[in-house]
Amino acid sequence: MHTPVSRRSLIKLLAAAAPAVSFLPQFSPRRSTPSGRLLSYALFFDESDVDRIRSAYFNNPVFESVRSALESIDADETRNFLRTEVRFNDQLYDIARVGTLLEELSFRFLMNGDELSRDLAIECGDTIMKFDRWDFFLDGDKPIAVQRASQSTISISLGADWLGASLPEEQRRAWLQTMGERGCQACYNSLYIIANPHATTDWRFDPESTYFEHRPDNRTDMNRRAEITQDTNLRAVPASAILIGTTAYEFEFGSSEKTQRWMNVGAEAVRAFKPLFQADGSYHEEISYAHYTATHLAQAAIVTARTGSVDLTDTVNWDRYADFQLNMTMPTRGDRYSVVNFGDSGNHSFNEPARAALPGWIAARSQNTTAQWYADNLAGTRTIWDVIWRDNSLEGRPPVDGNKLWISELDRVVARTGWDEDALVVAMRSGGPANHEHADRNSIIVKSHGEVLVSDPLRPPYSFADPAWPMRLSVGHSGVLIDGRGHQHHNGVEGTNASRALARIVHSDVNTQQANWTSNATQAYRLVDTNIKGVFRSIAVLFEPQVIVVVDSVSKYMQPSRLTARFFGFNEDGNYGVTIGDGRFIVRRPNAVMRAEVLSELGHRIVRGEPFVPEETAKLHPFVDVVTDPAEDILLVTVLSVGTSESTLPTIDTSFSNGSHTIRVGGQTVVASRGGLRVS
Numbered sequence: 001m002h003t004p005v006s007r008r009s010l011i012k013l014l015a016a017a018a019p020a021v022s023f024l025p026q027f028s029p030r031r032s033t034p035s036g037r038l039l040s041y042a043l044f045f046d047e048s049d050v051d052r053i054r055s056a057y058f059n060n061p062v063f064e065s066v067r068s069a070l071e072s073i074d075a076d077e078t079r080n081f082l083r084t085e086v087r088f089n090d091q092l093y094d095i096a097r098v099g100t101l102l103e104e105l106s107f108r109f110l111m112n113g114d115e116l117s118r119d120l121a122i123e124c125g126d127t128i129m130k131f132d133r134w135d136f137f138l139d140g141d142k143p144i145a146v147q148r149a150s151q152s153t154i155s156i157s158l159g160a161d162w163l164g165a166s167l168p169e170e171q172r173r174a175w176l177q178t179m180g181e182r183g184c185q186a187c188y189n190s191l192y193i194i195a196n197p198h199a200t201t202d203w204r205f206d207p208e209s210t211y212f213e214h215r216p217d218n219r220t221d222m223n224r225r226a227e228i229t230q231d232t233n234l235r236a237v238p239a240s241a242i243l244i245g246t247t248a249y250e251f252e253f254g255s256s257e258k259t260q261r262w263m264n265v266g267a268e269a270v271r272a273f274k275p276l277f278q279a280d281g282s283y284h285e286e287i288s289y290a291h292y293t294a295t296h297l298a299q300a301a302i303v304t305a306r307t308g309s310v311d312l313t314d315t316v317n318w319d320r321y322a323d324f325q326l327n328m329t330m331p332t333r334g335d336r337y338s339v340v341n342f343g344d345s346g347n348h349s350f351n352e353p354a355r356a357a358l359p360g361w362i363a364a365r366s367q368n369t370t371a372q373w374y375a376d377n378l379a380g381t382r383t384i385w386d387v388i389w390r391d392n393s394l395e396g397r398p399p400v401d402g403n404k405l406w407i408s409e410l411d412r413v414v415a416r417t418g419w420d421e422d423a424l425v426v427a428m429r430s431g432g433p434a435n436h437e438h439a440d441r442n443s444i445i446v447k448s449h450g451e452v453l454v455s456d457p458l459r460p461p462y463s464f465a466d467p468a469w470p471m472r473l474s475v476g477h478s479g480v481l482i483d484g485r486g487h488q489h490h491n492g493v494e495g496t497n498a499s500r501a502l503a504r505i506v507h508s509d510v511n512t513q514q515a516n517w518t519s520n521a522t523q524a525y526r527l528v529d530t531n532i533k534g535v536f537r538s539i540a541v542l543f544e545p546q547v548i549v550v551v552d553s554v555s556k557y558m559q560p561s562r563l564t565a566r567f568f569g570f571n572e573d574g575n576y577g578v579t580i581g582d583g584r585f586i587v588r589r590p591n592a593v594m595r596a597e598v599l600s601e602l603g604h605r606i607v608r609g610e611p612f613v614p615e616e617t618a619k620l621h622p623f624v625d626v627v628t629d630p631a632e633d634i635l636l637v638t639v640l641s642v643g644t645s646e647s648t649l650p651t652i653d654t655s656f657s658n659g660s661h662t663i664r665v666g667g668q669t670v671v672a673s674r675g676g677l678r679v680s
Contacts, residue, residue, distance in 0.1 A: 546642040
């Protein structure tokens with residue numbers, strides 16, 4: 001007769017069988033069962049690892065910023081917030097702040113053992129217990145979890161774990177009991193209806209929450225919310241939380257039919273991301289949301305692998321994911337951590353990202369020296385997870401410089417000359433629809449000499465009610481407009497969900513001197529105007545000298561149209577300048593200049609403008625439009641030359657014959673026609 005093995009017994013068996021090994025922050029069984037003195041559950045690391053983590057925290061200069069931030073948490077300010085300022089129906093801000101404080105103070109206590117950290121952390125946990133509901137969403141009258149209840153579940157699990165024996169057993173069990181009801185069960189409710197959208201009763205904002213006090217105009221239509229969430233980052237968060245929370249819960253109360261139900265729905269949700277992360281590591285919601293998603297998936301997989309409950313280790317190809325992160329970097333003089341900001345992925349320079357921990361964990365897991373270099377140089381600020389995961393003995397090595405063309409399996413394109421601030425980066429957003437996308441098919445970004453010279457405006461508002469929301473449309477991107485209109489996009493009433501617009505890369509080529517490609521966005525534009533026959537944008541990048549040839553070809557079945565090629569500038573610092581004249585325009589930034597020469601057999605004009613949004617936003621995003629006369633078959637070529645000053649710009653020779661423009665730069669020739677381009 002088969003006797004079931006409890007999870008605790010399984011851990012002991014695995015620990016007994018495991019050889020003694022040095023620290024490797026990877027998917028591996030526990031080497032020891034927690035004594036409960038330092039750690040209650042050892043969710044992410046063993047008690048034997050604490051000395052190593054403490055040493056890194058106190059002695060490694062890499063983590064000075066983490067230590068400084070944690071040690072400077074003001075006790076009086078924290079107590080005042082917890083005792084007099086927290087509103088127990090503010091799940092948008094207050095519960096999130098309390099949860100973050102709980103994690104940080106519990107970790108600080110684990111590092112330094114001081115009573116102040118312990119007492120403040122316990123008060124944070126007790127404060128979370130006072131929230132009747134942990135999220136601002138309901139389905140009918142049933143609490144559900146997206147971000148806030150998920151974060152609270154993780155925060156309580158970590159706090160209870162890291163406080164160890166310093167948290168009285170009765171109090172710890174009370175925390176976990178409440179977490180099971182308001183956290184794990186709420187996560188289960190969400191994950192179940194996301195997997196089974198027909199089961200949704202009425203996904204809505206909690207009317208008793210302060211949510212609309214903070215965001216009065218965000219009246220998102222929730223009728224398809226469960227369906228929309230199926231392939232987004234907001235499914236990964238409760239999936240991670242329920243697996244971490246249930247693991248902690250079972251250590252306190254044992255396994256049951258209820259906890260197995262929680263574990264099963266969480267594991268199913270994590271596995272749903274396996275086809276969403278491509279074999280090359282790329283992810284459809286772009287780089288910032290990829291990090292948010294992948295970090296939660298990794299945390300869930302680490303905990304479940306350490307306990308032996310379920311193997312979720314192959315959900316993401318982690319080393320290829322690190323490559324994806326690296327390929328999307330775009331450091332500038334103003335923001336070393338800037339990324340190719342397709343969709344909602346950009347970060348403003350005043351809001352430094354914290355993306356270092358996960359690539360650091362990947363580096364430690366597989367001794368990936370490039371991932372370590374990326375984490376140390378281009379990923380942003382550090383967090384407590386960096387201290388936990390980073391292998392401090394591994395020396396990072398930069399990727400090899402050189403001229404490269406990277407096209408992801410999702411048809412995102414990045415050509416570059418290197419990885420530093422001065423390197424040339426030319427990017428294009430092709431590919432299909434995705435959550436957090438914009439109407440940006442065939443839009444481009446150009447960065448060189450530390451300056452963004454053709455911009456994709458950063459992070460327009462999410463709410464359709466915001467007057468700056470139209471910046472999400474084609475009019476807000478460095479792409480193509482036809483009769484002033486862009487390609488298909490929705491009206492935002494359902495949030496940042498995907499459109500139906502598709503583009504695809506139909507040709508590409510690269511060698512040591514140049515890269516070129518062509519993207520077909522016809523379908524995306526035909527959804528707006530069925531008279532459109534073809535919309536193609538071809539790009540040739542001459543790496544030295546730095547010349548980018550942009551070839552736009554638009555054809556109609558009938559009814560002549562005007563083509564507009566729009567080029568946004570970066571002006572968030574007020575240092576953008578442009579002059580127009582003699583069939584060209586010149587963009588100036590403090591460290592770089594870009595000359596744009598326009599070639600067309602049609603009449604055309606070059607005009608400067610700003611988007612029709614509130615002035616405070618519009619002035620940040622000036623653009624130059626190249627507008628052709630109407631025709632049914634249009635070929636427009638814009639030759640962009642980049643240098644540190646006008647005197648450094650190369651000489652460009654052009655000619656036109658038999659429907660083709662020939663551009664000669666030194667010994668290189670680009671021939672642009674309606675069929676695309678040839679480079680020799």
